[in-house]
Amino acid sequence: MPISPILTGQATYPFVRLNEAATARRAEGLEVIDFGMGDPREPTDPRIIEALRAGVRERMGYPAAVGLPELREAVAGWVDRRFGVALDPDTHVIPTLGSKEAIFSFAQVVLDIAGGRDTVVLTEPGYPVGVRGAQFAGALVEELPLLEENGFLPDLDAVSPETWRRTALFWVNYPNNPTGATAPLAFYERLGALAREHDFVLASDEAYTELWFAEPPVSALQLDDWTNLVVFNTLSKRSSMTGYRSGFVAGDPALIAALKQFRPNVGTAPQEFVQRASVVAWGDEEHVGRARAAYAEKRRLFLELFDRVGVRNAGGPATMYLWTATSRGVTSEALATHLLAHGVIVAPGAFLGDSGEGYIRFALVPTLDECRRAIAILEDVL
Template sequence: MTRFPVSPILREVGDYPFVRLDEAKRRVAARGVRLIDFGVGDPREPTAAFIREALADGIRETMEYPKAVGLPELRAAIAAWIGRRYGVDVDPDREVVPTLGSKEAVFSLAQVVVDLPGGRDLVITTQPGYPVTERGARFAGAEVLRLPLHESAGFLPDIDAIDAATLDRTALIWVNYPNNPTGAVAPLAFYARLAALAERHGFLIASDEAYSELYFGDEAPASAIQVADRGNVAVLNTLSKRSSMTGYRSGFVAGAPDLVAALKRFRPTVGTAPQEFVQRAAVAAWGDETHVEDARERYRVKRGLIAGALERAGLRIAGSEATMYLWVEVPGGRTSEEFATGLLDHGIVVAPGSFLGPAGEGYVRFALVPTIDDCRRAAAILEDVL
């Protein structure tokens, strides 16, 4: 009992699953086991020096409240990056808004589009997946439909299986490619099909593309921003993974002008306008690809080390075309939590697939965030214990 009311939704959604992982890690570390942590996707790579310098140069004696619409220079840098990366010409004033990382924007988007009571009250998301889409929808009072991602379908949701009545009450559909946790990539045809449905049934597509730059094949992944008509399409991206800048908190929403206009009305109240010095660092980061190529190369080396060790131990890696994740099938009829606990006893921290939704059962996720040296150490341990 609390001495005042606490939202029942807080109880219903439970603890953020990774908080439980932290507790298990503390227990094992207390026994003196050295942990190599593949649990959470927080890159432990240095941020490029020129980005840190741009941040420092952005600090002035007097710093006023930042504006929610962001600096024009940052909106222009983001639009220019979209132009170079995807060949799409977006209007920096009507189609771009910077965000404080993308998590807050993922969480609050449902509040901006869900229409209660009596209107469109459904948010569709995919699972296994980043839990914030569902949590944000729940706090916005929406109903949530989770579409499972199955390996047999390339970890793409079966959007054609959703009936018209359901689509007609949908406010928002979340998709996330390259996908956390499965590493799957979506073809442009998938976004085009979804955009056609969104237009017909009048909902918004939110495409979370946080991992767009961490790919290992010859072709860079497509974006939902590339569909012919982006009036129903919003893309969210971030510098967190691309530029190893999780601590800076810098991302953007781009696309549907009606949504960008709504966000510009919503966001000044929320207190999520990015700090101006962070925006200066972001201008530098979006303007450079060399540091991103370096990051991709480091992930490629780490993937090789861990994937090689797992495969030699007879494990199967599912999907995992892109992102910083390896999505690994749990061997031998164990649950994903049992398998993860077994690895934790040897100091290897991974996320049980079930933490990311029921369809994640049967898999564990390795976030390739430890250093290359630690990955080498972990590879030796994995080959030894598996």
């Protein structure tokens, strides 16, 4: 039976091993507190849920790939209020089914393998979807390490002229998963200039811009020139709406036009009732502030714990993640296995990329009570 060698060559998602061990522990009647996966458990605002219900009709046709005009306008309004940037809802924005599918498929839109633009550059450790999407599209993949001594920003000077010549797509993700680092506007300015100079697409995954604890992060949309630039964002983290699957891409109108041509082929647009709920979500900041406050309290409790037990928090001031250093000589998987034996799941940094070794990631998604119970456990075992 013919099966794609790209598919058969994919390693088993490493978190499966942790999930299997957690399932076995639960089968024994033992509690497991899961900080492994970044799936928010904060409640979705009731007004969003009501808009979803109100949007359901007796018959609903296929949603158009370009999305409802009201949703594109809501996205443009939010970007203007949040970043001071004016978007044309008709030419600068297209809704997506969350951001995962859009990130996975985007390499197919911009790669020109026959023309020598066959390379996708990404950073690691990081979200694996961009890598896998590039591989399925037939791209060569080059990963740049995110190192603590560089503030978890990639070393752009380390990219060879040949790589720049072959690059079709360069992915960045700030605020960063897993490190929590943020990027200054100067970083985007330099990378944007490189994108124009070498004619590759700069794609910025900004799913965590609203989960911050010092000052609001910037967006690549704040660049003066959007040539070859697209930004991906989503309601999943901002509004605790992972199950709704609603996001957007915004930026260079030529790239948005290409997406409008591409996306009807794969049929990935949010259902209309989800789009109507999304209009409400993008138009409201009160529920976002509540969620941010909840994460801030969990973060405070864990940072106090780390101070007490001598664990170094190495990460930055944003996202729902804490990126902590392991003890010298202890691998990230060994530490995660040790913590799981006591009922606490964390993500080993090595599962997220080679440069993640020496760190573990806490996703602050359990309830506040669960966080307190986990802290009582960790007090004695970290």
